[in-house]
Amino acid sequence: MTRRHLLAAATAGGAALASAIGARAQPVLQSAAPTRPARLRRGDLVTLVSPASVTYDQDTLLIAVESVEALGLRVRVGEHVMSRYGYLAGADRDRAADINAAFADDEVRGVIALKGGWGAARALPYIDFDAIAAQPKVMLGYSDITTLLNALLARSNLVGFHGPNGSSPWTEFTTREMQRIVFDGETPLMRNPQVRQDTLAVRENRTYPIVPGRARGRLVGGNLTLLSALAGTPYFPDTTGAIVFLEETNEYIYRCDRMLTQLALAGVFEKAAGVILGGFTDCDVSPGGYGRFSLHDVFEQHLVPTAKPAFSGAMIGHISQKRTIPLGVQAEIDAEAGTIELLEPAVI
Structure with a gap:
């Protein structure tokens, strides 16, 4: 294939993708009652x-x-x-x-x-x-x-x-x-297990309140990088009155800051009822040396001004012991206690 043919093929591929995006991009659905799938059963x-x-x-x-x-x-x-x-x-x-x-x-x-x-x-x-x-x-x-x-x-x-x-x-x-x-359609109160082991204080699975308080709303969220990249597209869900949960792995603190800033500028935190921060695995370092922000500093800078209940440390994300969080389901959080309670089953 000649250089001209290669360029023509690439241009055609890009045009096809743009056409598909334009054809399928529709307004985001807004509903207080999302569709729950049938539960999984053994043998399915x-x-x-x-x-x-x-x-x-x-x-x-x-x-x-x-x-x-x-x-x-x-x-x-x-x-x-x-x-x-x-x-x-x-x-x-x-x-x-x-x-x-x-x-x-x-x-x-x-x-x-x-x-x-x-x-x-x-x-x-x-x-x-x-x-x-x-x-x-x-x-x-x-x-x-x-x-x-x-x-x-x-x-x-x-x-x-x-x-x-x-x-x-x-x-x-x-x-x-x-x-x-x-499988079971339970509505559990999710609280991190507090195992002290051979220490005077609990060191693992700790939660930290950023803004104390309780909030209710449907759960929306996931990985910070992907969610921030999705903002502004027809595929980003409405976060009005939602509980937004976020997790990340292997990103410098300034990059987490940049992505949180993107969500903040998009109005995600202002619209939300509350925020859950899960595992931010290997995100505790950042170039810059003396005077740099800690990850907790960045969380506070973005979330405290909203006055919406928020906490960090939930067992969600790139960690070996992870919870399954259903998107679209109503839940209540207690930021001071570090708990998430499902208010309805996620399956039928």
Whole structure:
């Protein structure tokens, strides 16, 4: 192919993507009663999909299949799960096609992301949100899957589940917490376990009130990087009166500050009823040396002026012991106690 043909092909591809975005971009849905999917039960069929980064190691897929089967579920692997398109798990249309196919299949009861990374946003223009709204199912994942979960809430009005990916370490805590929400439909009061071990004070899983108080609202959020990148698009859910939860990993403090600033400038915190900050794993350093802000400083600078209840330290995100948080479900937080209580089941 000549240089001219290569440039023409690239231009055509860009035009196709722009056309798809324009065709599918619709106003964000606003509803006080999002659609709850049917709960998962042992023996149900679920599909593993790869909405984001490529998987190079076959063992990653095999371990994910074995983990999900250990939950008592049957597993089908999406057609393009092991595809490669640069650093993505297949072309944008192909990754979206696996998601569309899983939701369209009457036999499939749930969809689980194999992993995160990057790329789910690129697939959004090719996802059939109307068809998904007509056949609601459990969608589970985290990290880059934040993009997909929030888009499903905004465009299909569907409750999604910010929890382990298929390839996550399914610890006893992580497994139990997911099953309580997705299988059993419980409405738990979530409080971090306080284990003192061989120390005079509790050192692990501590929560810190940033703005004391209680707040109620539907849960919206996920990974800070992806949520801030989604702001201003048709796939960003309405945060008016919401409880916004955020988590992050491996970012300098100034970058967290930049992304929190983006959300603040977009009015997210001012509109919200309250804020939960989960794990900010390996985000405790920043270039600049003496005089730099701590992560807690940055949290306070953005959240204290809003006077909305907020706390940090929730067991959400890139941590081995993670909770599953349902987007769209009504919850109440107590910032001083560091608790999250679901006020309604996330499944039917």
